[in-house]
Amino acid sequence: MNDRELIYVKTIADKKSISKAAEKLYIAQPSLSQALQKIEEKIGTPLFLRNANGMELTYAGEMYYKTATEILNIYNDFTNEVTYVNDLKKGRLTFGITNFMGTYLLPILLPKFKEKFPNIEVYIKEENSTNLEKQINDGTIDFALMHKHPLIDEKSIKYDNLYTDPFVIATPCNHALSKYKKNDTKFRYPRIDLNLFMDENFIFLDKNKRIRQVTDIILNIAGINPTPSLTLKNHETARRLVSSGFGVMLLPMQYIKIFYDSYEADYYIIDENKYAYWHSCVATNPNMYLSKAAKVFIELVREYYRTGQPI
Known part of the structure; x- marks a missing residue:
């Protein structure tokens, strides 16, 4: 079953009518009838009884309806959570930083970030640059604020010099x-x-x-x-x-x-x-997804260096 099938069955059960369900779903009634027939054929049992009261759920239909409702609720909750994450109303940020850069950058930038995005969970790993590169490669951190020499080049990492x-x-x-x-x-x-x-x-x-x-x-x-x-x-x-x-x-x-x-x-x-x-730099893994929260924090770091306040 997919989300479209779940919605079809649930809407028919709620409206007790294929025609009313089709109207709500903005699809043609014959198309919805054919879709329901395919769903019932797929699971091998009728989901509805057609009678004078409209479309009534069978016992199998009641189980399907209950499952469909739970799945759709979970999906809706998930999409809401994703919306919160995309709007930076919720989320998690995990990054690494050297002890030296952390001493000077974090007291300045972290309060600014938390003031704007108080519900973003922030986890910080203080390590030397060599260990931070390993953590970028294995995906345990989103990015790192660290140091790089031009003759030390980890090919799998993207370095943005600051x-x-x-x-x-x-x-x-x-x-x-x-x-x-x-x-x-x-x-x-x-x-x-x-x-x-x-x-x-x-x-x-x-x-x-x-x-x-x-x-x-x-x-x-x-x-x-x-x-x-x-x-x-x-x-x-x-x-x-x-x-x-x-x-x-x-x-x-x-x-x-x-x-x-x-x-x-x-x-x-x-x-x-x-x-x-x-170089003081931002290090990221180009093959990994970078969250919006990570991008915003990195931009705060870049802005700090652009304004002539290097660490």
């Missing part, structure tokens, strides 16, 4: 190599030749972190292959160790904003030919 953030090298204050720095009118930090640090002790982050992956690419392009003096998971701990003179490290310029002034370090821009940058 902002380009240069990587800098962090050194202890007044490092011996600081005498080689050059002023850079484009950035607030001076520029320095990364190859000067060939023999320095580098502090690295865990290999699963995107910062580490970009660091490895930059050093490889520069022809620098240091033995890590230390590998950590927390970039703030690493930065404080740089401040204390333990070594040097590479990190995105925007990360400097979150550091405490009591742990001072010097920062230097690296030559562009070292691919020393990454």
Whole structure:
């Protein structure tokens, strides 16, 4: 049985007349009679008795009518729910975000989104970029706000770049190599030749972190292959160790904003030919449906970056 057949039988039973049912359904009476005949032939038993009182349901007809009513009610409820979802009066949004981007984006954008769409359930997964890519591919999140390097390309994912953030090298204050720095009118930090640090002790982050992956690419392009003096998971701990003179490290310029002034370090821009940058981006799976709620939130993110307030 399909929805049209259910409606035909239910309408005939409600009106107790094929002619009145046909009028309500805006179809010709002979066409409705033929449709009913085919339905009865398909199930192998009459659904109606024709008598002086009109069309009366048989026992099988009563069961059919009850089932038809339940199914149509479920269908109507479903279409109403879909309407609510399409109108953003109801729904669910599940996305991933890196810890750094979440720290700055969520307090600004999430209240705006919830104010406009209070009945949308929001689920957020805070992970590093590598894990977020896996979750995009397996469909556990709608999209991710994360970081991407141009030489790290997951073919199954669509990346929409929002902002380009240069990587800098962090050194202890007044490092011996600081005498080689050059002023850079484009950035607030001076520029320095990364190859000067060939023999320095580098502090690295865990290999699963995107910062580490970009660091490895930059050093490889520069022809620098240091033995890590230390590998950590927390970039703030690493930065404080740089401040204390333990070594040097590479990190995105925007990360400097979150550091405490009591742990001072010097920062230097690296030559562009070292691919020393990454992109803040929206990552989606092009083979998966993107809900209207997801599209609206992504547009909020894009608007935030368009107004010159990058993270």
